[in-house]
Ligand code: SF4
């Protein structure tokens with residue numbers, strides 16, 4: 001299979017340049033990608049202490065330590081991860097899920113990771129930030145999610161003001177870069193009140209896509225929000241220690257307002273990564289995004305035979321690839337990452353290896 005050969009070629013090339021034993025122990029080389037892709041951590045911890053942040057409940061500290069892999073090592077870790085498809089049409093890469101990537105302590109490293117992934121792997125990269133995005137991102141064709149919850153940044157007192165972030169994104173857009181307004185989390189009584197002003201700022205900056213994201217709460221998050229004067233209890237039935245519970249907030253009005261402005265409202269951040277790179281994905285039920293990808297069934301057959309399956313007889317029904325054998329989990333995930341459509345098994349297992 002072309003995607004598998006490409007992956008092996010990149011791994012082969014990079015393995016001579018890094019300490020492979022050390023890198024292969026890192027979770028980036030092992031973690032299962034989700035339909036929305038794989039995340040790259042640029043640091044451990046975050047000092048910005050946004051009121052709604054979930055990372056502190058996950059045990060991350062309130063200061064940041066740059067992630068210990070070099071850019072080349074990170075590129076190798078992602079390429080060597082057996083479930084990740086490498087290349088322009090490969091696994092979506094998202095930078096900065098559990099920290100702010102452009103903190104002064106990690107800014108260069110984050111840019112280094114993005115450059116290394118784009119140059120050595122070629123995968124579509126997206127980065128979420130509460131900082132004005134570095135203008136170099138335009139040359140990596142990275143999609144930038146400008147993360148906001150209100151106009152003043154009331155719940156993010158240590159981050160640069162949303163107006164600076166959005167104006168920074170406008171500069172990036174002028175240089176040919178891609179930026180999306182990422183209204184996440186929607187905090188009831190805060191985000192909804194400011195939405196028109198946020199959308200106006202984004203529109204003036206040349207941003208034309210928006211993603212809305214739900215607030216996930218824990219008892220600690222609810223308590224921190226309360227100390228900022230925000231009460232989320234009417235929106236949540238029960239909070240549980242150690243579990244993030246999504247709050248029930250009707251997004252429809254926000255979506256309708258954004259559409260009236262002329263924004264394209266996307267179902268998830270990965271959709272923005274797909275569209276920014278002019279690609280297609282139909283891997284989850286929120287899609288298809290950009291259309292349903294074409295599938296080369298002979299290429300899939302080639303991969304399955306190489307992996308030891310006999311009688312798989314794959315076919316594409318226009319939305320899913322159906323095979324007549326039960327696939328090992330890792331093979332199924334790799335195929336889905338490489339094809340961006342679901343792969344379903346019908347029939348009994350006939351794996352020969
Ligand atoms: S910037 Fe992101 S990771 Fe840092 S505290 Fe805010 S929400 Fe959490």
Ligand code: SF4
Nearest residue numbers: 270281283284287289
């Ligand atoms: S179909 Fe769209 S929302 Fe679903 S994983 Fe693909 S890009 Fe994301």
